[in-house]
Amino acid sequence: MAAPSDPPEERIDVGVLIVGAGPAGLACAIRLGQLLEESPEMAERLGEVPVAVLEKGKSVGAHLVSGAVVNPRGLRRLYRGRGLRIEDIPSYGAVEHESVYYLTNRSALRIPTPPTMRNDGNFVASLSQLSRWLAEQAEAGGAVILPETAAQKLLVTGARTVGVRTGDKGLGKDGEPLGNFEPGSDVTAKVTVLAEGTQGHLTGVALDRFGLVGEDPQVWALGVKEVWKVARPLDRVIHTMGWPLRGGRRYREFGGSFIYPMGDDMLTIGMVVGLDYRDVELSVHDLLQELKTHRFVRRMLEGGERIGWGAKTIPEGGFVALPRRLHAPGLLLTGDGAGFVNVPALKGIHYAIESGRLAAEAAFAALQPGRTPWTPGALASYDDSVRRSFIHKDLEQVRNMRQAFAHGFLMGGAMAGAMTMSFGKFPPTNMDTHPDAAVRLIRTRRSASYPAPDGKLTFDKLSSVYLSGNKTRDDAPNHIRVRTDVPAGVGRLWERMCPAQVYEVAEDGGETTVEVTPSNCVQCGAITAKGGRLTPPEGGSGPEYTVT
């Protein structure tokens, strides 16, 4: 957080600045475009660039990973009265059938689909691909999208957010300027909307410095997924629980897998595990590889070819982990960054879109003549509208589900069932959430059963990082704030946890240290949940996802 430092004529001034070209940020940009079209005087007042969207990935969608089965509700509201047809939205088709299975290492038992997981009316999509379509829409509405641009610092004067400072480019390993050094710029705006997604860098700063943190700390899960070309079409959306996760309470392995058809010749398969697990040997990437060896899954992939891989964290704290306020003078928080994810339903995209839309409306209202968005409370209408929206209603109803699973799968399942039946009334209060980093670690021989990569069905981490399109330059500064002199257990935890093999435990004469290879990093955010801190590296680096 800092005050603007560029001389005024060097600063770039925009009307509304949106950080992040994901579903929340782009929905915000689209809605603003709609409002400005109806209000040309406002567009004039916002200057040459009324709406700008900063994106740290090489292009829109480059850093987006999700399942995804999308609830069209958010998009319908965004395009209400504008004749949006479902066929206009890039998707892989409506969900026609779905099944939930409980897996053991040998079998797959079909269990009734929990009501929170029903997907009637929803469609399968690649979030990366969907965002490119949203970006086109946003640009058609006048937004300027700036990829390869990382927002490094929040610019504030007093308590008022006035914009962001973008990251420097062309720095060497030790932070020294290289031949093509290009300093970042101050981008100032009347309203700044943070739509950074999970583990948002500036969002974290804002929550902390503006006292916005909710009653319970946020907790995260790590998702690792692959996209496959397949020989036989998959006819249904599948979710699994159980194997390869261990249900015993001491392990705290909460999560499951998803397998979604993508048209007739592709599917996506992913593993999601809460980061409050306790076994240092747990590796979500390797659990995914192991999952694929199950008879039930292997059959689906036979004759196929892996064409995509990605990893990202998902905020799982739900209702109790939401910030206590979603705005500050000149600032709005949206999407996954604010924690709008419904864990039992595995949905967050439509909430992101709705929150982006509501943020646009609040910003627009606060920019009307005679009003200023930076007076305290000027943007409070955003909080009100979110509280009245389906985002809040849904999250409140399922508020204790995730926390119940800390008690183990069977117990958690029973409790979750009771919660669903009672529409959130059981238990009457909120269950505690413990920060992921505070769990007591154990060590088992879990890694013994991870399959050795065969390059056809199962793959190692490095070839997966390669498939993500990651070509980050090796001489860039290390963007991960982490101590390398940690106890062996923590080092081991990180080594297994990281899907991109960024951390490796090295022995140096009896002492263990952690070696960090930041250029492998796919910016999933897991390290921030477990004792380190991910900051945005040079804009344009990291993965280049296209079908995730």
Add this chain to the structure above:
Amino acid sequence: MATLVFLEHHEGELLKPALGVLSKAAELGGDVAGVVLGSGVRDLAATAGAYGASKVYVADKPELEKPLPQPRVDALAGLVRDQGFDTVLFAASVLSADVAAGLSARLGAGLNWDLTDLVQQDGTLIGKRPALGDTVYVDVGWNGEPRLGLIRAGTFDPKESGGEAEVEDFDVGFEDFSLGATMVEQAHAESEGPSIEDADVIVAGGRGLGSPDNFKLVEELAQALGGAVAATRAVVDAGWYPYATQVGQTGKTVAPKLYVACGISGAIQHKVGMQSSGVIVAINKDPNAPIFDFCDLGVVGDLHEIVPKLTELVRQRKS
């Protein structure tokens, strides 16, 4: 088929890759002629007969003294038109690529490059070439004549057929613009070893070396083999060797005739930088290292023992 092969020369000798293309052309059949362009090169021309040319055309002109492409385009364009060649082949080099491209524009003729084989298929000439980082092989053809082909250097080996070639001089009309570029100073053989991009042999070191001092083993083997030294990302990151020698996705891509990988695991980030090498030899003490899946000769053992012995044997062999 009436084929003309461009015979590049350097310091008084016809280049081996060019002679290799000539031998291949002879194998494909039809009339095969060579062309030698330069100043004071008539003697060179006759030697081409031994490699399959029935005739060698020579243009011995001061304008052709320096290895510049454009005067050569003038020479070849005229020759091809006058003699009616339907196929013109080049062994790829910095010079010949420019000549072939210029000729393609001059004659409006199709040019296929980076060919690694030429075959006759159903009475037509088909070229074969790798594409997309060597992940797919493509059959390419030509529409119309003459057909121009640039063959990857070193694809074909010269075969002596012991024939004799008739040598014929021909005249060249030079365009004004072709004589615009002039050679101020010509390259001379470098005293140090080749750069890794040009090297025929590369010896590379990875983390398995154990310490930066052990790069000495790599350097000595490279020297014995007359090759260059390369390094993996991991050791460059650790500061053991300079970034300029890094081979891999975020470093250089190389395709030498021989690549010796010492203590390198073979992660894909490294593999994509060297997978097109002719012969890959890997020495690693880990039998499960991924490099053993794509090398030609995999040696499971201690490189600290094997590499010095290897260096010694190579030196003995060469002396």
Add this chain to the structure above:
Amino acid sequence: MKIAVCVKHVPEGTTHARIDPGTMRLDRSGEGAINPFDTHAVEEALRIKDAQGGEVLIVSMGPQSAQDSVRKALAMGADAALLVTDDAAAGSDLVGTTNVLAAALEPESADLILFGQQAGDSDGAVLWAAVADRLRRPVISQVAELTVGDGKVTGKRQTEFGYDTIEAPLPAVVAVSDAINEPRYPSLKGIMGARSKPQRTVSVSELGVDGGGIGEGGSRTSVQALNDPPPRGDTVKIEDDGSAAEKIVEYLAEKKVV
């Protein structure tokens, strides 16, 4: 000084490049970006402009999406752009592409025309020599160091035998190698300013190029078939019993690499 730089919009990322078995052509439907080799040419042009003044014109031939690459070059600091975009030109071979580019460049009367050293998508490293011939200008390729002044260019050309120093009078065509410079990052101001720089789009017929010679139909080369790469052959794997070094030398001798 007027410098024209030819840039190409290529499919993004080698991991996703594929040839469409239906059309036998590179699948250009996904994301694309400016050919990384061309950014060195843009950078060199900008350095000359920074030192001596003048203007830098970006010239590109490609689909509509090539606007992205052109804009990147404008964001770096180029002054204007000319994009030749025409469905008829898709699938053009070297001669077709040369005809189009030469027709686009001729009326611009640039003092210097720069190219990057190869196209990442087709690995072709030859276009500039063909364009230079069509424009009837001297050409220097593989230039690792360039000086411009007194109505001429001097380039250090990288060859198999070392470096040649070659001089040519302007107007000239030069292809620069990626060793020549480190391309600058566009500043945010540059990116935002790119949108308002003059960008013209023309079709092939507007350039007066004969439609017969371009596009896939006019191509003088063709892709006949796609095959898997020839197998490397089985890996010979041995364990060192003390004689590994000898075995290696034997193997190398057999393969004729030593």
